[in-house]
Amino acid sequence: MTPNTDTNAKSPFAAIHPALASAIAAKGYSALTPVQMAMTNEDHGDADLLVSAQTGSGKTVAFGIAIALTLLGNGARFDAAAAPLGLVIAPTRELAIQVQKELEWLYAAAEVRIATCVGGMDMRNERRALDRGAHIVVGTPGRLRDHIMRGALDLGAIRAVVLDEADEMLDLGFRDDLEFILGAAPEERRTLLFSATVRRGIAELARTVQKNAVRIETTASTAQHADIEYQVMLVRRDEREHAIINTLLDTDSASALVFCHTREAVRHLTARLANRGFAVVSLSGEMAQSERSNALQSMRDGRARVCVATDVAARGIDLPNLDLVVHADVPSNPETLLHRSGRTGRAGRKGICVLIVPENRRGAVRRVLALAKLTATTRAAPGIADIEARYRRRIIDAAASAAPPNGEEVEFVAELLDRVGPERIAAAYLRQQLAANPVPEELVPLPVETLDSKTPGRDRRSADKQASVREPRGPDLQDGVWFTISLGRKQRADPKFLLPMICNAGGVTKRDVGKIKIDDTETRFEISADKAAGYAKQIRQPGSLERGIMIAPAGEMREKPRQVKQKFKQDGKPPRKHPAPSADRGKTAKHKSRKPKRPA
Known part of the structure; x- marks a missing residue:
């Protein structure tokens, strides 16, 4: 040399x-x-x-x-x-x-x-x-x-x-x-x-x-990927795709790479994201070289923002401005984790790596991180309120950074202000911008715990006991009014069936409901201040709730009816709007229908 x-x-x-x-x-x-x-x-x-x-x-x-x-x-x-x-x-x-x-x-x-x-x-x-x-x-x-x-x-x-x-x-x-x-x-x-x-x-x-x-x-082996921040997002097994969608919405990343284990998973998730309005492309081994080249070029020139890929197809690719990698499937070994994650945080740039982890895979991700000598923070999946707040910040920032009207626009802007008014113009702009963004998914919040927590994914009762305080499901209510419903953990209360029941009982929407806190025998929840009075009136109307269930303002809940306790002792299932026919009646009818005739 x-x-x-x-x-x-x-x-x-x-x-x-x-x-x-x-x-x-x-x-x-x-x-x-x-x-x-x-x-x-x-x-x-x-x-x-x-x-x-x-x-x-x-x-x-x-x-x-x-x-x-x-x-x-x-x-x-x-x-x-x-x-x-x-x-x-x-x-x-x-x-x-x-x-x-x-x-x-x-x-x-x-x-x-x-x-x-x-x-x-x-x-x-x-x-x-x-x-x-x-x-x-x-x-x-x-x-x-x-x-x-x-x-x-x-x-x-x-x-x-x-x-x-x-x-x-x-x-x-x-x-x-x-x-x-x-x-x-x-x-x-x-x-x-x-x-x-x-x-x-x-x-x-x-x-x-x-x-x-x-x-x-x-x-050094203990300093791998120093420019990458690792995050673990624990979710319910049936809400993995919802968490992926919300993770992509809750970021300012110019481009993101989502890894799946199989080609079929890549096809499915790509179609799901495209249907939700994402500019998305895919990479898998079954694609022709021209298709793969076009997909990468779309990411490089900004026509696509999300790429869904298998490990082999994305091996070694370098995408500029890629600062988010999402593991839709938990990596099976430390090498896979490191190679996937290494698509971001390259040549001194910072990057974020998010592992979407169903509860039953908590132990697997703990082992992979330990073998790779990596540490990760545990975070909650972003909710509707988080994403909508981000949307509004972006809208305000975009409006604040817009250039003042030029010579050709001044006259028309003045006419708009005169004929329509600033409030209606701002409202029209807000609606237009919100409509251009994909709608976030509703997720059942899980408690934010470390990976060292010993809660096994298969023991739902144990997990529910640790999840007595739920994160806000809707907007962050500043002056919310608390109510109580006579169902709790002992009745296997779950937000998935509680939230529709709460909304139907008082004639409100999901976004009017704030925090939900599930205790042993009852659940407390927030209603937005502007809807609280109407809600309290509505729940007193006959037929607003299933028989044996009560909702009342917090502190006013009377002793729960004995029949509700007895019902859950018998079958341990949530209440049903239309109770199934009696099992005894069904057996009796079946028995009678098959009773042989007495010989003549």
């Missing part, structure tokens, strides 16, 4: 090949990431490297720096392209194409020619590109092997090979392909192996394809 001639230079670019240093400076880099700094170490020389670095740490630029001297020597630019000098192998099409784009600007001053060989693209176009000559080839294992076997790709002049995301290539079953490709390259080549983790399979591969590799670890 030709270092900067100023030995006292303190620039982080001093030890980088000059052809690359100028490109990095022009790109706006003020500092290098740890893995990039490690690649500037001249002591490595032409040694093989086994590098572990967290996802999103700038590895592409790092290995571009590392192989520059090997490919260029002391020259400022490449000679005419003939047989490839460098080979980069990536696990997925998206990552390979991304690597190509990164290396193109990094080596632009060196007049590099790069060819890509990836599955899903036209092999004839790739072969023509190889025939024209390339200094660096970037590809996926299967397609590279095909070109070698067909005689289109000659690796006889290769000086350096990079295996990017090597752990993922092993997980996808590419080991045989990798060994075949490397077997076609000269033995005196350099081999750089980059992986997020160096587990047993990676170590075995390194011993097979590398010689006396220098081990480089650029981040």
Whole structure:
């Protein structure tokens, strides 16, 4: 490598090949990431490297720096392209194409020619590109092997090979392909192996394809993803999708990535979000390359805000301004968690990772976080009130930041104010803006507990006892009036059936109901101050409630009727508006209908 001639230079670019240093400076880099700094170490020389670095740490630029001297020597630019000098192998099409784009600007001053060989693209176009000559080839294992076997790709002049995301290539079953490709390259080549983790399979591969590799670890295992804030959102099992929708609505993120385990789950959730008004695209292995490219471009240019993807399809992709990752399904292992989450918090940017966790999966997420050596805060799923408050703040901010009317608008604005008035104009603007936003989902609030809580998801009675104080279901009522209903935990009271009963009894809507607090034998709830008087009058009308159930202003509840206690002792079920026919009557009728006739 030709270092900067100023030995006292303190620039982080001093030890980088000059052809690359100028490109990095022009790109706006003020500092290098740890893995990039490690690649500037001249002591490595032409040694093989086994590098572990967290996802999103700038590895592409790092290995571009590392192989520059090997490919260029002391020259400022490449000679005419003939047989490839460098080979980069990536696990997925998206990552390979991304690597190509990164290396193109990094080596632009060196007049590099790069060819890509990836599955899903036209092999004839790739072969023509190889025939024209390339200094660096970037590809996926299967397609590279095909070109070698067909005689289109000659690796006889290769000086350096990079295996990017090597752990993922092993997980996808590419080991045989990798060994075949490397077997076609000269033995005196350099081999750089980059992986997020160096587990047993990676170590075995390194011993097979590398010689006396220098081990480089650029981040401590206890400091993984320092730029990512991890949040766990505990939800009921049947409200997972509602929580995902509200999480996406309760953020100012320019773009978000939602991970699912299966292709079917990706299709289902994408359709659900599209129906709710989200600008959403999807990525899965069943999609054609053109579809996947269009989806990524939609995210990059802002036409789409949410991408729903499987792990494999999203492996290695880099989306600008991605600051929110949502795990719709709990990751099955720490590697999956780290790779998914690593799509955000990249190259010094901050990111948020939210794990949507059904109650019965609490133990699983605790184990995965512990194995990944990560800590997470537990938060409640955002409710309707939270999201609507955010909507209103956005509307006010947008109006406050709007430019004053220009010359062509002044006259019409004056006419509007004169004929309509400012209040009606503001109301029309408010309704228009609110209508443009997806409607949030209603969620049953759960208590915010730490993951160390021992409440098993299958023990609903235990969970209900800890959930005696419920968060507001509707707006935050400042002067709400408290009422009491004669149902509690012993009657298995649950907000899912309590809330409709409360609303129907007093002729109010869900948004007029504030906090709901479930105790052992009764439940207290808030009604907005402007509806409280009418509510108190309505609940006194005959037929407003099921027989045996009472609602009264707090403090005025009389002793509950004996028949209600007796009913719940017998079947332990919530009250029903239309009681089922007596079981005894049903059996008697059935018995009579089947009674054989007495012989004559």
